[in-house]
Amino acid sequence: MNVCPFETKFVIYEVMKKIPIKIFVVEDDPIYRSLLVHFLSLNPDYQVKSYENAASFYKDLTEQPEIITLDYNLPDATGELVLDKILQVSPQSKVIFISVKEDIKTAINLFKKGVHDYIIKDEDVQQRLWVSIQNLKENILLKKEVASLKNEVEKKLNLQHTLIGQSEGLKKVLDLMQKAAQVNITTSITGETGTGKDLVAKSLHNLSAQKDHPFIAINVAAIPHDLLESELFGHEKGAFTGAASRRLGKMEEAQNGTLFLDEIGDMNLNMQAKLLRALQEKELTRVGGNEVIKINVRIIVATHRNLLMEVKKGKFREDLYYRLLGLNIYLPPLRERSSDIILLANFFIETFCKENGIHKKHLGVEAKKKLLKYHFPGNIRELKSIIELACVLTEKDEIEPAFIQLQEDAHSVYTGLGHYTLKEYNEKLVEHYLQVYDHDVMTVAHKLGIGKTTVYRIIQRKRKEILSK
Numbered sequence: 001m002n003v004c005p006f007e008t009k010f011v012i013y014e015v016m017k018k019i020p021i022k023i024f025v026v027e028d029d030p031i032y033r034s035l036l037v038h039f040l041s042l043n044p045d046y047q048v049k050s051y052e053n054a055a056s057f058y059k060d061l062t063e064q065p066e067i068i069t070l071d072y073n074l075p076d077a078t079g080e081l082v083l084d085k086i087l088q089v090s091p092q093s094k095v096i097f098i099s100v101k102e103d104i105k106t107a108i109n110l111f112k113k114g115v116h117d118y119i120i121k122d123e124d125v126q127q128r129l130w131v132s133i134q135n136l137k138e139n140i141l142l143k144k145e146v147a148s149l150k151n152e153v154e155k156k157l158n159l160q161h162t163l164i165g166q167s168e169g170l171k172k173v174l175d176l177m178q179k180a181a182q183v184n185i186t187t188s189i190t191g192e193t194g195t196g197k198d199l200v201a202k203s204l205h206n207l208s209a210q211k212d213h214p215f216i217a218i219n220v221a222a223i224p225h226d227l228l229e230s231e232l233f234g235h236e237k238g239a240f241t242g243a244a245s246r247r248l249g250k251m252e253e254a255q256n257g258t259l260f261l262d263e264i265g266d267m268n269l270n271m272q273a274k275l276l277r278a279l280q281e282k283e284l285t286r287v288g289g290n291e292v293i294k295i296n297v298r299i300i301v302a303t304h305r306n307l308l309m310e311v312k313k314g315k316f317r318e319d320l321y322y323r324l325l326g327l328n329i330y331l332p333p334l335r336e337r338s339s340d341i342i343l344l345a346n347f348f349i350e351t352f353c354k355e356n357g358i359h360k361k362h363l364g365v366e367a368k369k370k371l372l373k374y375h376f377p378g379n380i381r382e383l384k385s386i387i388e389l390a391c392v393l394t395e396k397d398e399i400e401p402a403f404i405q406l407q408e409d410a411h412s413v414y415t416g417l418g419h420y421t422l423k424e425y426n427e428k429l430v431e432h433y434l435q436v437y438d439h440d441v442m443t444v445a446h447k448l449g450i451g452k453t454t455v456y457r458i459i460q461r462k463r464k465e466i467l468s469k
Contacts, residue, residue: 020045020046020047021045021046021047021066021067021137021140021141022047022049022063022064022065022066022067023040023046023047023048023049023065023066023067023068023069023133024048024049024050024051024057024060024065024067024068024069025037025040025048025049025050025051025069026050026051026053026054026057026068026069026070026071026074026082027050027051027052027069027071027098028052028053028071028073028074028075029071030052032121033050033052034050036050036069036098036129037050039126039129039130040129040133045137046133049065053074053075053076053077054074054076054077054081054082054085055076057082058085058089061085061086061089061090062089062090064089064090064092064093065090065093066092066093066094066136066140067093067094067095067096067133067136067140068086068093068094068095068096069096069097069098069129070082070083070086070095070096070097070098071097071098071099072097072098072099072100072101072106073099073100073101079097079099079110080109080110083095083110083113083115087113087114094116094136094140095114095115095116096115096116096117096118096119096129096132096133097110097115097117097118097119098119098120098121098125098129099118099119099120099121100120100121101120102120106118116132116136117132119132163196163199163200163203164340164343164344164347165337165339165340165343165344166339166340166343167332167336167337167338167339167340169332169336169337170332170337170340173200173329173330173331173332176327176329177200177203177204177207177329178207179327180204180208180327180329181204181207181208184208184209184210184298185326185327186298186299186300186301186323186324186325186326186327187201187204187299187300187301187326187327187328187329188300188301188302188303188307188324188325188326188327188328188329189201189300189301189302189303189328189329189330189331190302190303190304190307190328190329190330190331191304191330191331191332191333192304192331192333192379193304193378193379193381193438194334194378194379194380194381194382194438195331195332195333195334195379195380196331196379196380196381197262197302197304197331198217198260198262198302200302200329200331201217201258201260201262201300201302202215202217202260204258204300205257205258205260205298205300208258208298210256210257210258210298213254213255213256213257213258214253214254214255214256214257214258215254215257215258215260216250216251216253216254216257216258216259216260217260217262218231218232218250218259218260218261218262219262219263220261220262220263220264220266220267221262221263221266222263225268225270225271228267228268228271229271229274229287230243230247230249230287231249231250232249232250232251232271232275233249233251233252233274233278233284233285233286233287234246234247234248234249234251234252234284234286234287235247235249235286235287235288235289236286236287236288236289237288238288239286239287239288239289240287240288243287243288246286248286249284249286251278251284251295251297252284252286252293252295254297255295255296255297256296256297257297257298258297258298258299258300259297259298259299259300260300260301260302261299261300261301261302262301262302262303263302263303263304264301264302264303264307264324265303265304265305265307265310265316266303266305269315269316269317272316272317272320273317273320275320276317276319276320276323278295279299279323280323282294282295282296283295299324299326301324307321307324307325308321333376333379334376334379334380334382334383335375335376338372341371341372341376341383342363342368342371342372344380344383344384345363345368345371345383345387346362346363348383348384348387348388349361349362349363349387349391349399352387352388352391353391356391358391359397360397361390361391361394361396361397361398361399362397362398362399363398363399364398364399364400364401366400366401367390367398367399367400367401367403367404369401370401370404370406371383371386371404374406377407378436378437381436381438382436384435385432385435385436386404386405386406386436388435389403389405389428389432389435390403390404390405393405405432407436407447426458427458427461427462429448430444430448430450430454430455430458431458431462433447433448434455434459441455441456441459
């Protein structure tokens with residue numbers, strides 16, 4: 001279908017004009033300053049701020065306005081000194097000088113420095129200023145639109161670089177994410193622990209129409225049942241002991257954006273009923289309050305549990321299950337994405353080395369074979385932990401198999417690393433398991449067969465070391 005050029009131009013203009021142009025007016029005469037501000041503010045596309053001297057103007061210059069109208073003679077600085085400051089702090093700002101002096105030599109020197117216009121204060125100043133800004137407007141808005149489109153492209157590229165892989169399983173995930181992002185539909189993300197459900201949720205938000213509004217995440221499993229209602233819906237002052245002031249809940253904070261409910265399967269039945277009502281009615285009432293608050297949020301939920309089985313066991317409400325199911329995105333475990341293991345490992349190596357300022361390392365052939373034979377019960381999170389530990393332990397550019405520490409050969413961790421003391425060996429082993437199991441102290445203690453106090457002691461010692469640096 002052919003598109004009329006006029007229609008295309010109109011659509012582009014409609015998009016661009018939603019982006020306000022920031023204009024700073026620097027003028028010491030209060031009457032003239034008010035006149036300019038009023039005149040420019042008549043255009044709803046302009047966001048106008050004014051300043052009476054250079055000192056007050058300098059404080060806000062880092063905001064980098066698109067246009068600056070500048071009086072040549074200010075009480076605390078000359079026009080050329082102010083221009084030098086602008087060129088230093090905000091060189092992309094377009095400067096329009098407004099002066100009582102009709103000095104051609106001065107004007108020429110200013111134009112050589114990059115000034116956009118030089119206007120004399122006379123009866124035509126408003127008309128000349130209007131024309132000058134209009135000439136700048138379309139170019140400025142076009143640059144803003146290009147920057148906005150570039151940002152959107154970068155978001156999509158970031159999605160591709162973050163959700164790394166070429167397996168069929170990941171391709172299905174990416175396809176469903178694109179579909180989910182195009183419409184406002186409740187999305188459920190399922191998969192084993194460590195498969196990246198939180199990452200998918202955040203990426204979905206960044207691709208959706210809600211991207212310019214808040215993304216609020218709440219881990220249901222991490223909050224005690226008796227505090228979850230307040231955390232989700234908020235509370236009024238005096239609602240319970242310790243409620244010293246009103247607090248907005250996560251659902252209210254996410255207004256017009258996205259609320260991500262991680263580990264939704266851990267929510268108790270009483271809270272499930274309250275959540276269902278809020279979602280159905282699109283409204284909530286804070287704990288201890290009477291005000292009904294309308295809500296408009298996109299819901300994304302995630303769980304490692306089989307919610308349908310939980311429904312059959314009577315642990316999850318059937319009506320809430322169907323309310324939340326929406327479009328389901330299943331994240332396959334890493335053992336079903338064997339073609340992605342080395343790609344992910346290389347990504348983690350590059351990221352870790354760059355973030356820590358160490359020379360980039362690479363996986364040796366045997367190290368790759370060792371990774372490909374492993375089943376990764378902790379999925380991507382475990383792979384990331386294994387790779388980061390290997391980068392720390394190896395002193396060579398090539399990561400050898402001995403530095404790929406897997407659960408199945410944990411008894412041989414750090415074999416051949418005789419320069420470690422027994423204390424250092426134990427600490428590194430505990431730190432490794434804490435990373436693998438997402439700092440779940442009880443699980444780490446159980447896996448290593450040690451007391452939880454030992455794990456806590458090592459954590460505290462590590463924190464003190466970090467704080468002392």
